Every structure is written in C-alpha cells, then in structure tokens.
Amino acid sequence: MAAQIYSGEKYASRRREISANLAKRPEFHDSKPLPFMTREEKILESSRKLTLISKHMNEIIDPSDKRELYHLNCEVLGIEGNPMALHGDMFIPALTAQASDEQQEKWLSRALRREIIGTYAQTELGHGTNLRKLETIATYDVDTQEFVLHTPQITALKWWPGNLGKSSNYAVVVALMIIKGKNYGPQTFMVPLRDEKTHQPLKGITIGDIGPKLAYNIVDNGFLGFDHYRIPRTNLLMRHTRVEPDGTFVKPPHAKINYSAMVHVRSYMITGQAIMLAYALTIATRYSSVRRQGQIDTTQPEVKVLEYQTQQHRLFPSIARAYAFVFAGAETVRLYERVLQEVETGNVSLMADLHALTSGLKSVVTHQTAQGIEQARMACGGHGYSQASYISEIFGVAVGGCTYEGENLVMLQQLARYLVKSAGLVQAGQSSKLGPLVAYLGAKSDSTSLIDRTPTPGFAEYVKTFQHIARKQTLKAAQKLFGFMEKGDTREVAWNKSTVELNRASRLHTRLYIVEAFVRRVEEVADPRLKEVLTDLLRLHVNYELLDVAAYALEDGFLSSSQLDYIREQLYFYLAKIRPNAVSLVDSWEFSDRELRSVLGRRDGNVYENLFAWAKASPLNKTDVLPSVDKYLKPLMESARASKL
Ligand SMILES: CCCCCCCCCCCCCCCCC/C=C/C(=O)SCCNC(=O)CCNC(=O)[C@H](O)C(C)(C)COP(=O)(O)OP(=O)(O)OC[C@H]1O[C@@H](n2cnc3c(N)ncnc32)[C@H](O)[C@@H]1OP(=O)(O)O
Numbered sequence: 065m066a067a068q069i070y071s072g073e074k075y076a077s078r079r080r081e082i083s084a085n086l087a088k089r090p091e092f093h094d095s096k097p098l099p100f101m102t103r104e105e106k107i108l109e110s111s112r113k114l115t116l117i118s119k120h121m122n123e124i125i126d127p128s129d130k131r132e133l134y135h136l137n138c139e140v141l142g143i144e145g146n147p148m149a150l151h152g153d154m155f156i157p158a159l160t161a162q163a164s165d166e167q168q169e170k171w172l173s174r175a176l177r178r179e180i181i182g183t184y185a186q187t188e189l190g191h192g193t194n195l196r197k198l199e200t201i202a203t204y205d206v207d208t209q210e211f212v213l214h215t216p217q218i219t220a221l222k223w224w225p226g227n228l229g230k231s232s233n234y235a236v237v238v239a240l241m242i243i244k245g246k247n248y249g250p251q252t253f254m255v256p257l258r259d260e261k262t263h264q265p266l267k268g269i270t271i272g273d274i275g276p277k278l279a280y281n282i283v284d285n286g287f288l289g290f291d292h293y294r295i296p297r298t299n300l301l302m303r304h305t306r307v308e309p310d311g312t313f314v315k316p317p318h319a320k321i322n323y324s325a326m327v328h329v330r331s332y333m334i335t336g337q338a339i340m341l342a343y344a345l346t347i348a349t350r351y352s353s354v355r356r357q358g359q360i361d362t363t364q365p366e367v368k369v370l371e372y373q374t375q376q377h378r379l380f381p382s383i384a385r386a387y388a389f390v391f392a393g394a395e396t397v398r399l400y401e402r403v404l405q406e407v408e409t410g411n412v413s414l415m416a417d418l419h420a421l422t423s424g425l426k427s428v429v430t431h432q433t434a435q436g437i438e439q440a441r442m443a444c445g446g447h448g449y450s451q452a453s454y455i456s457e458i459f460g461v462a463v464g465g466c467t468y469e470g471e472n473l474v475m476l477q478q479l480a481r482y483l484v485k486s487a488g489l490v491q492a493g494q495s496s497k498l499g500p501l502v503a504y505l506g507a508k509s510d511s512t513s514l515i516d517r518t519p520t521p522g523f524a525e526y527v528k529t530f531q532h533i534a535r536k537q538t539l540k541a542a543q544k545l546f547g548f549m550e551k552g553d554t555r556e557v558a559w560n561k562s563t564v565e566l567n568r569a570s571r572l573h574t575r576l577y578i579v580e581a582f583v584r585r586v587e588e589v590a591d592p593r594l595k596e597v598l599t600d601l602l603r604l605h606v607n608y609e610l611l612d613v614a615a616y617a618l619e620d621g622f623l624s625s626s627q628l629d630y631i632r633e634q635l636y637f638y639l640a641k642i643r644p645n646a647v648s649l650v651d652s653w654e655f656s657d658r659e660l661r662s663v664l665g666r667r668d669g670n671v672y673e674n675l676f677a678w679a680k681a682s683p684l685n686k687t688d689v690l691p692s693v694d695k696y697l698k699p700l701m702e703s704a705r706a707s708k709l
C-alpha cells in the first residue's frame with residue numbers, strides 16, 4: 065500500500081531506508097520535544113540540524129531527488145519549518161523557472177550549493193492578493209542601467225515572506241517595474257539583502273521578523289523596506305522577460321509567466337497537505353484503537369472508541385480524502401513538471417489549465433485538510449487538546465495553506481474564470497473546443513441518476529452524478545453572471561454579485577476532479593488485495609462526498625430521496641467494512657515516530673505510559689516550587705492569612 069501512496073515501490077522503499085538510516089543517527093533527532101522549546105530554541109535546534117543535513121546529506125539520500133530530500137526534511141526538521149524552508153520551496157523554483165541561463169550560472173548554482181540563502185518576497189503589508197496593486201517600485205535608471213527599489217509608504221513594506229526576517233541574505237523580490245514613467249506591472253528581481261560575510265542588512269534595507277504566528281514558528285516570516293536601493297539591470301530575472309540597456313521592454317510569451325513560483329508551490333502543496341492530514345489521522349486512529357471508553361454491549365468490557373460509528377464517521381472519510389489527495393497531488397506534480405518543460409520550448413498552451421486546476425485543488429484540499437485535522441484532534445478527546453498529541457501544531461501549519469499561495473476564496477475565483485469561459489463555449493454551441501478537464505460541461509445529462517439501479521454499483525454512475533452537479537452549478541452560476549451583465553452591470557460588478565455561486569461551481573468541479581483522480585488510480589492497481597481495500601475506501605469516499613453535495617442533485621430531481629437513503633446506507637456499510645483495515649490504512653503511510661512527533665500517536669500504543677513520562681519531562685516540572693509561587697502566590701496567600709488574623 066505504501067507503494068500506492070508514494071507512487072511506486074522504489075520511493076516507498078527509499079523512504080524506509082532513509083528512516084532506518086536516520087534511526088541510527090541520534091544527532092539528527094530532536095534534542096527534546098519541540099513543544100518544550102521556546103521559539104528561539106527551536107530556531108537554534110533547527111539550524112543545528114540543517115547544518116548536519118547539509119554536511120551528511122550525500123550519505124543518506126540522493127540530493128537530486130526532490131522526494132528523498134522532502135522525506136529527509138520531514139524526519140529531521142519537521143513541519144514547523146526551518147531557516148531554509150523558502151529557499152527550497154520558492155527561491156530555487158523561482159530562479160529555475162525565471163532566471164536566464166547566465167543568471168542561473170551566477171545565482172542558482174550558488175543557491176543549490178547553499179552558499180547563499182534566499183526567499184520569495186512578494187506580499188506587502190497592504191497587499192497580498194491583488195498583485196497588480198503592489199506598492200514596491202523598481203524604477204529603471206537608464207543612465208546607470210540600474211533599477212531603484214523603493215518602499216514609498218508603510219503599506220508597501222514586504223510583509224510575510226518566510227525566512228526573510230533573520231535567515232536569508234537574498235530574495236527574489238516582486239515589484240512594479242517603471243520604465244520612463246510607464247508601469248509594466250509586477251516583475252521579479254534578484255536582490256541582495258545582507259552582507260554575505262557579516263549577515264548585516266545592506267545599506268538601504270530595513271528588515272526584521274514579523275513576530276509569532278498561529279504555528280510554523282521556526283520560520284522567520286519577515287518585513288522588508290527599501291530606501292532608493294539600487295540593483296543592476298541584469299538583476300531583473302530575464303529568462304522570459306527582458307529589459308534592454310536603453311529601457312526597451314521585451315514581453316514574455318505569457319503575461320503571467322512571472323507567477324511561476326506560486327504555481328510551483330500550489331502544485332506541490334497538494335501532496336504536502338495530504339501528508340499532514342495523514343499525520344493527524346494516524347495519530348487519531350491509532351489512539352482510537354487503544355482508548356477504551358463506554359460499552360456497546362453492557363455484558364462486555366468497555367470498547368475501543370474506534371468501534372463507535374460516530375468515531376468511524378469522524379475519521380474514515382478523512383482517511384479516504386488523504387488517499388484521494390495524495391493521488392491527485394501526484395497527478396498535479398506530473399502536470400506541473402510537464403508544463404515547466406513545455407514553457408522552456410516556448411509552448412505556454414497548458415499554463416491556463418494548470419493554473420485553473422491548481423487554484424481549485426489548493427483551495428478545496430487545504431480547506432478539507434484543515435477540517436479533517438480538527439476532527440482528528442477532537443476524536444482524541446482531552447488528549448487531543450494537549451500538545452503531546454502534536455495535532456494542534458499540525459493543524460496550525462496545514463491551515464496556513466488556506467491563506468498562503470493565494471487566499472482560498474480568491475483562488476476559487478481564478479478557477480471560476482476558466483469555468484465561465486468554458487460555459488460560454490457550451491452556450492455558443494462550441495463544446496468541441498472544451499479542454500479535457502472541462503469536456504463534461506458540454507455533455508448532455510441523463511434525466512435521473514441510476515446510482516441504485518446498476519447491479520454492482522460501479523463508479524461510473526457516481527462520476528456521472530458528480531458531473532451532473534458540477535455542470536448544473538457551473539452553467540447556473542455563469543448564467544447568473546451573464547444575466548447581471550445583460551441588465552447593464554459591468555462585468556466586475558456582475559462578477560461580485562455572483563461570486564458565492566461561482567465559487568460553489570469551482571468547488572464542485574474540483575471535487576469531481578478529486579473523485580476522478582481516485583477512480584483513475586484504483587483502476588490501475590494490479591494486486592487484488594490492495595485493489596479490494598482501495599475500492600472500499602473509494603466507495604466510502606464517493607458516498608460521503610455525494611451526500612455532502614446531494615442538495616444540488618435533489619433540487620432538480622436528478623437524485624430521489626430513496627436514492628439518498630441508498631447512498632447513506634452504502635456509507636454506513638463501508639464505514640463498518642473499513643473498520644478492520646483502519647489502522648493498517650494509516651500505518652501504510654509509514655510515518656516513523658520521529659516524523660510524527662506525537663506522544664499520543666506512537667506506534668507502540670503505550671499511550672498512558674508515554675503521556676505520563678512526557679508530562680513529567682515538562683519544563684514546569686523541573687522544580688516543585690516555581691519562582692512565580694515564591695514571588696507572588698506565597699505572599700498573596702500569606703497576606704490573606706495575615707489579614708484574617
Ligand atoms: C513528488 C514530490 C514529493 C514531495 C512533495 C511534497 C512537497 C510539499 C511541499 C509543500 C510546500 C509548502 C510550502 C509552504 C511555504 C509557504 C510559502 C508561502 C508563500 C506565499 O504565499 S508567496 C505569495 C503568494 N501570493 C499569492 O498567491 C497571491 C495571489 N494572487 C494572485 O496569484 C494573483 O494576483 C491573481 C491570480 C489572484 C490575480 O492576478 P492578476 O490580477 O494578475 O490576474 P487576473 O485575475 O486579472 O487574471 C488575468 C488572467 O491571468 C490568468 N492567470 C492568473 N494567474 C495565472 C497563472 N499563474 N498562470 C496562468 N494564468 C494566470 C487568469 O486566469 C486570467 O485569465 P483569463 O483568461 O483572463 O481569465
């Protein structure tokens with residue numbers, strides 16, 4: 065099963081080898097539980113381990129393999145980030161996609177050797193979403209052939225870039241490019257920030273950390289201001305866009321090619337989110353198979369809480385989602401890599417499809433992941449609330465994905481633009497022009513679903529029902545938009561009056577895609593034992609998801625209320641059928657205890673012994689009497705006693 069999850073036996077077994085290698089190297093392990101450390105201690109600890117990784121990486125992994133590096137980082141550094149997180153996640157991808165060969169020779173090679181540390185500085189105090197209104201300006205000075213970076217007011221300060229605050233000495237900075245008074249929109253520049261020897265900020269740079277956050281606190285998200293700071297013309301990233309010495313602007317082959325680092329993260333983060341969801345579910349499912357509370361048969365001992373249908377309903381649909389997301393994530397990464405290669409040859413035709421797909425997936429997957437993690441936490445009762453479970457940290461890190469790389473409700477609208485265009489083609493009788501991801505919009509719906517009438521409920525009927533729902537909502541939302549425009553609203557005003565419905569269409573389209581990706585993967589599985597278990601999980605998935613969106617199919621009679629009952633019964637059937645495999649389904653992700661960092665979710669299942677040992681190790685228990693008691697509580701009680709006398 066691990067080979068299914070990790071798209072092949074080769075990587076699944078490499079993960080095992082890497083974990084086994086690390087198990088023998090205590091210097092790579094957390095020196096104490098992360099929840100017992102201050103932020104400063106965590107950053108120090110993470111930097112220590114990062115240095116070890118840099119020194120010994122070649123002995124443990126093939127550093128050119130992204131997946132091996134990712135696993136090494138998960139084991140050693142963990143999810144709370146590290147001082148070079150953005151270096152790998154965005155700085156290197158931005159240089160790879162946007163720097164010219166000559167620039168790559170100069171900077172990318174140094175970045176890969178870790179001679180310099182970089183980040184991606186785009187968001188500002190006043191603007192994150194609306195990139196066209198960023199306020200940092202890069203004005204071209206023809207005389208000196210330099211760009212002058214400037215922060216004209218406080219809202220123009222860069223704000224949020226990860227590892228900008230304290231760690232990075234370079235950044236890919238996004239600024240509005242002005243040449244001879246003309247605004248050429250957001251462009252990307254390679255900018256030195258700190259002296260390479262002293263790490264002191266360079267003259268003209270104001271820089272620092274933005275303070276603690278909900279989670280992800282090992283990362284020093286930062287602020288950055290420029291005071292008429294000069295960089296050479298050749299620091300504009302020039303793989304696709306160019307500015308000649310005389311200020312002539314050479315347009316890129318696609319207007320949004322500069323957004324590639326964001327598309328990179330959106331493509332990869334689907335897998336990252338699936339893994340975080342699987343972390344939380346591993347912890348909650350293992351714990352639920354140890355925790356006994358209450359009885360189902362009063363003549364029998366207390367049961368494991370995993371026997372309760374409510375607990376199964378709380379956890380198993382999310383287990384199915386984690387599988388669905390990791391399968392969809394693998395497809396997305398393949399598409400991204402293909403588009404990256406095609407862009408190299410000047411073919412930008414798939415950029416819009418990739419952008420639409422990743423915008424929708426990023427939004428739906430992060431939202432459902434956060435919901436699933438929070439349910440996993442609650443499924444652990446009181447112990448889920450303790451940091452010993454580590455689920456609160458997993459939630460805090462994962463939920464950040466709802467905001468970063470484009471706020472979810474905004475990114476759903478990007479997909480909606482694509483869907484509306486497609487709906488326009490359908491309306492104009494040009495369905496043959498629809499791309500493969502939206503071809504179903506042009507198909508004709510059956511009048512009712514046959515979900516309960518096919519002898520062995522196959523997935524085709526479910527897919528058809530999801531298609532019906534997504535098609536109906538897309539055409540309806542587009543119609544609403546067109547209707548407002550026909551009545552005289554501008555497109556922007558009409559759009560704003562239709563966005564709740566448009567975003568619903570985007571979610572339904574994306575959920576259909578996820579179901580289809582799950583079906584595609586299960587169809588490929590050759591081993592009959594695995595196929596059976598994955599088919600059960602897929603059946604649970606389609607029934608749970610369909611029930612969640614059934615209102616759309618009920619309102620036009622596509623589904624009847626008796627079909628709804630059928631779907632519910634199928635759901636309950638598969639909850640019970642999956643129960644014996646539940647622990648194996650989470651164990652198949654093969655997370656080591658070191659990677660999980662959860663006292664509650666350890667493989668040995670010795671929950672109570674482990675919790676007691678953890679509590680005793682808490683910093684507060686180092687002494688029996690805290691200074692706060694000596695200083696305040698004892699005098700308080702003493703004065704209360706004295707006043708009584
Ligand atoms: C297999 C490997 C195993 C390992 C895997 C595991 C890896 C896990 C890794 C996980 C990594 C996690 C990293 C965490 C780090 C977090 C760091 C966070 C960083 C950041 O947040 S960086 C800042 C991100 N900021 C944003 O995302 C801003 C959001 N805003 C925008 O993107 C844009 O402003 C916009 C898209 C909303 C609007 O842009 P704009 O105004 O310019 O455009 P319009 O709305 O007018 O649209 C015009 C047309 O352009 C198209 N468009 C827009 N963007 C793109 C694009 N990127 N590509 C193609 N086309 C694009 C629109 O669709 C419009 O087209 P139309 O035809 O006119 O409709």
Ligand SMILES: Cc1cc2nc3c(=O)[nH]c(=O)nc-3n(C[C@H](O)[C@H](O)[C@H](O)COP(=O)(O)OP(=O)(O)OC[C@H]3O[C@@H](n4cnc5c(N)ncnc54)[C@H](O)[C@@H]3O)c2cc1C
Binds near residue numbers: 184190226468
């Ligand atoms: C953990 C974390 C790490 C980050 N790392 C980086 C980084 O490394 N580099 C970097 O540059 N940035 C980074 N960011 C910033 C991040 O990319 C932005 O916060 C994000 O893009 C959202 O933009 P915003 O904060 O301006 O939100 P806003 O756009 O101000 O959103 C506020 C609200 O307004 C709504 N809204 C905004 N515009 C519209 C619209 N057009 N239509 C409808 N509703 C709208 C949103 O839906 C939301 O409800 C990070 C953020 C986080 C949380």
